[in-house]
Amino acid sequence: MKLRSHGKSVVVWILLAMLILGLGGFGLQSFSGSIKSVGSVGETQISVNDYARALRQEMQSRSQQTGQPVTMAQMRASGLDQQVLGTLIGQAALGEAARRLGISVGDAELQKQIFDIQAFHNASGKFDRETYKFALRQQGYTENEFEAQLRDDLSRSIVQGAVAGGVEAPQAVTDAYTKFVSEKRGFTWAEITEGDLTTPVAQPTDDELQTYYNDHIAQFTAPETREITYAWLTPEMLQSKVAIDDATLKAEYERRIDEFKQPEKRLVERLVYPNMEEAQAAKAKYDAGTSFADLAKERGLTLEDADLGDVTKAELGKAGDAVFALSEPGVVGPVETDLGPALYKMNAVIAAQETSFEDAREELAGEAEADKARREIGKMSEDLQDRLAGGATLEEMGKETDMELGTIAYTAGDTDGIAGYEEFRKAADAATTEDYPDLETLSDGGVFALRLDKIVPPTPKPFDSVKDEVAKAWHADQLVTAEEARAKEIVAEVEGGKSLGATGLLTTTIASIGRGGFSNALPPAVISKVFETDPGKPAQVTANGKVYVIVTDKVIPADMTDADTTLISGQIGSQLSRSLANDLLNFYATAVEAEAGLSLDSQAVTAVQSQMQ
Incomplete structure (x- = not known):
């Protein structure tokens, strides 16, 4: 996919990547020389620095996911380098579309976007230019470069919203997926055990054991x-040998006193509005019954975006008095802040905590x-x-x-x-x-x-030393084979008109289980088989060395009025809508590429990658 649409603009994706990596002390050199770009869509260039930065961010992200450093060779082998380039091409296509349409963002909106980024704030929660400069240096940006790119990203996001905003999956498709996912079934099952065999497993001869040992020698081989x-x-x-005296520990306790004496805090979410009128209207909606989550959604945000975490009164600045005046969850505001009028939702009170030196001594000493x-x-x-x-x-x-x-x-x-x-x-x-x-x-x-x-x-263990182990493995294999043969007989009896219980097996009936549901008594393969089997039909399943016979008793259609089903339907609808929006965006980007022309410099791409080995 060229673009990844998650209901947010390309701007947010780039900012998140920068904030995650840039503030972690991870630097990036700037590329210089005659090569300035790795390609272009029309007149919109993809700079070597942007490509290098995106590659490095993807490598860092993959390294964090796997817990192992990811090399450029591994990126190429898995095709991730092409995915990164494809994403940048898609962004360039949107940028070219914005250029051709004359879409641009003014200085006031640009400044607001920058001021809203918490990573550029100081300890008091205000935008700080030195913090801003430091963050940009860590990511290899100058202020002019970053602001130009942010302006372009905001313009692209406008195009993205126009092309893919408001796309919703057809209700019939959403309902079909929901009915399939939410369908339940009732079934009866029985495990075939050694006691259910009509003929017990025979005792093996020494020759049989020797043959089994030879055929499965890897199973009886000690590793290197x-x-x-x-x-x-x-x-x-x-x-x-390095015991620390109490005087030193007490000094360390005082130095870290903020850890051991924590002021009262609040769990807070915040929504900032362009002006007081919109903020007051939002507060009126909340008072009338609209949830804070829905207010956030109207702003194109989630509660995650609005979450400030646990904050002190001082950290809330002008809103501190109002928020801390609440003794139970609620919403206050609008409060005029440096970012604009804001509503604050207080979700929980975190009491002040104090740990004495005596209680902290062991931790400090250790x-x-x-x-x-x-x-x-x-x-x-x-x-x-x-x-x-x-x-x-x-x-x-x-x-x-x-x-x-x-x-x-x-x-x-x-x-x-x-x-x-x-x-x-x-x-x-x-x-x-x-x-x-x-x-x-x-x-x-x-x-x-x-x-x-x-x-x-690696050395095979002598047969004589593992003979008992070989006998157990042989018996286990023979038992599964015999149980599967018995299961086949049981299935034939049920198909002939007997109930599963009438075959002499110990049966268990599960009245209802969802697709992909969990059972403490059964492996997932058995549940999957239930949903592959027509009602009234028996089937056998071998899983985890055990053999089962199941009969699907009934199909329970999804209850589309159930609260859980409604929630699932909403999630499926959102996912399908995002997928459709992403497809539309990709089709649009491809059309722009075709009209404007796509140019790639393979030498420049190779040059960037070679500096990341």
Whole structure:
């Protein structure tokens, strides 16, 4: 998809990406030289900086999702680089449409948008130019660049709203999806157990077990084992040697007093209006019964957008007195603020909290001692590394330093002891028997060094040592096969006119369950089979090593007047509407591209990507 429509403008998507990444200390160099753009739609350019910034943001986002750094090579392999470029092309198409239509945004609206961004506010909740400049520098923008881009984004959002705003899915389609999703079924089920077999599973012969062992040798093979000797030192090992006196802890308590003595707060949502008349009209609607969520929706916002979180009286500024005058949830305002007249909804009172030094002492001591131990280890690290570089063995390190010696028979994925550290696992997986021990750092500030003594390759366990294990596995396989054969007989009996209960099985009837519903007694595959089976028809299911026979008793149509069904219908309608709006936007962008002309510079694209390896 070229554009991602979530009911908000392209502006919001870009601002969110910037605020998430830019304020996290994540910088981006500017690209310079003769190459200025990676492509264009008509006269609207896609700059190399915009492409680089979008790529970096996507890489950072994927890294946060997976917990692992994402490389440019991985981006290309998964096609994410093309998705990023496609999104920018779509935005450029909308920008070109806005240019051709003469759509632009004035300085007053631009300033309002900038002032509304909370990441540009100081501690008192007001727009702060130094904070603004810092945030832009972190993301590689100058003020002029950012404001020009924001102006373009706002113009594009106007085009986007005109093309895709107000699109609603046909009610018939929404109803059809809702009826399918909300349909329920009643059914009867029985599990085929070993006791239900007409002929018990025979005892295996030694030859059968040997054959099973040979045919399933991977199941009885020990994984590769790395026999490793290591020496390590963690802050926890040193904590008993770095005790902190009470005077130091009390000083730290006073320094962090805001953590331990928290003022009364309120959970607050805020809606800002262009003028007092609109704010007063909104308050009148609320007083007449309109919900705050609906007021937010009228502003093109969600309650998430309006949420200020838990705030103190001081943080609310001019609205502090009015909001804190409420002793129970309610709405106050309009209150004149720096952003404009606003309504404030107070959702909960958070009482003041105070933690005494005595109650906080253990926490303070633990943190301070761990911090001091980390610093001590940092001071020791150079000496420890010098010793290893000078030829000291790990055994000598264990005797002559604070490091502790240990051994481990490590297999990939182990998490016991030192293998609980990702840094150790990574080093253990990469080590060779020719490597010399080298000092490496652990995530908690500790250090370690390891030596790979021996690699034991994957080795089949001797048949005699696992004969009982083989017998259990053989029996389990034979039992499932026999139970499936018995289930087939039961299905035939039910198809011949018997009820499931009349076959002699222990049955359970579930009066009603929804599509995708959950049952403590049954795996999801059984529930899915119920919705694939016509009423009155039996079916067998094998799942998680167990065999079941089910009979669908009845289909319960969706109750379209039910509150839950109405909620589901609304969600489906919204999702379908967003999908249709997104399709319209993509069709429009494609049409603009076709009319204005799309140009891409593959060399420029490659040049940008090459700087992100």
